[in-house]
Amino acid sequence: MTFGPSIRFDKLIRGVDFVVIATRFGDITRFDLARTVMGRGRYWTTAYLVDGLMVDSGCRHAAPELARLLRDEAITHLVNTHTHEDHIGGNEAVLRANPAAETIAHPLALRVLRDPRREQPLHPYRHVMWGMPRPCDARPAVDGEVIETSHHRFQVVFTPGHSDDHLCLFEPDTGWAFTGDLFVGGRDRALVVDGDAWAIAASLRRVAALRPTLLLPGAAKVRDEAVSALLEKAAYLEDLGGRIVEMHCQGRTEAEIVRAACGGPMLIELVTLGHFSRRGFVRSFLRGGRAPDPA
Ligand SMILES: [Zn+2]
Structure with a gap:
């Protein structure tokens, strides 16, 4: 089950060129932020607030509106799942x-x-859609450490793959898993150029092993069938990666493998000037020529 029909829009701010939507999931507030193009939000990004702890801070373009929504909140912790600009762009405003x-x-x-x-110099599309974050300081997380808030504790879980610096937060008492861009839903056909698809699959299995009951991703719906969603995604990546390695061993060209494994051209490849691509996805599986890690 997903939470689509039960979403309650508490606040909706529509600015000149951005939109921020705040939605409550019990004790958790989710903020969906996007720049608008032709009146519609595009390339949404997400931040969460629970018990004074922020998970990510959205993009720079939406930082003033996010700060306005947070005006009455006492924030004690800000945890970034990774440093892509659509997850750290509001840090400076939140910390100010x-x-x-x-x-x-x-x-x-x-x-x-x-x-x-x-x-982290940005491609032009990233400047346009999300904006360059302002600098801030942070302390280094430790894999397995527990961050305590007034009513909750959050275990840090390092989850490389989407980026080297990716982590998730798991609340063992409630089963909440804040997964950043580790789980983006759907069946991927493209990947950011420096992503590691095998590592993503391993990280998905690592979080699934914690038996979360509520998945709170950075770019997909909140869902309560957390373990099955994580394992299905891991299995999909491992199966596809196995087929890609097999085709490579058979001597198929990269273009043939891309076409067979990922299908035809995607709009996002054009928009991102190849930064996010089917070729990058295939290459990530072939990098180092390694087989999938055992589950
Ligand atoms: Zn990301």
Whole structure:
């Protein structure tokens, strides 16, 4: 079951060129943020607030509106799942309003957070859709550490693949899993150029092993069939990767493999100038020529 029909729109702010939607899921508030093009939100990104803890902060373009929605909230922790600009763009605004908040991210994320302009130059489409984040400081997370808030505890789970610096948060008492861009739903046919599809599959299995009961992703619907969703996605990637490796061993060309495994051209490949592509997806499976990790 997903939560689509039961979503309650608490606030909807429509600015000149961005939209922020706040939705409640029990104790959790989810913020969906996007720049609008021709009056419609495009390339949505997501942040969550629970018990004073923010998971990600959306994109820079929507930071003023996010800060306005958070004006009455006391934020004690800000955790970034990874440093893609659509997840850290509101950090500076959140921290300006909550200077005592503890900011936590993967150790590999810190240099990007400190100097996003130098460490993570953006493609033009990323500037347009999300904007360049402002710098901020954070302390390094430790895999397995527990972050305590007033009423909850959140276990840090390192989950590389979508990016090297990706982590998830798991609340063992409630079963909540905040998964960032580890789980984006659907059947992927393309991947960001530096992604690692085998590592994504392994990370999906790692989170599934914790037996979460509510999946709170960064770019997909909240859903309560968390374990099956994670395992199905892992199996899909592993099966596809196996077929790609097999075709490669048979001497098929990259173009043939891309076509057979991922189908025809995708609009997102054009929009992102190839930064997000079927070829990148196939290459990630073939990089190093390795087989899938055992489940
Ligand atoms: Zn991402």
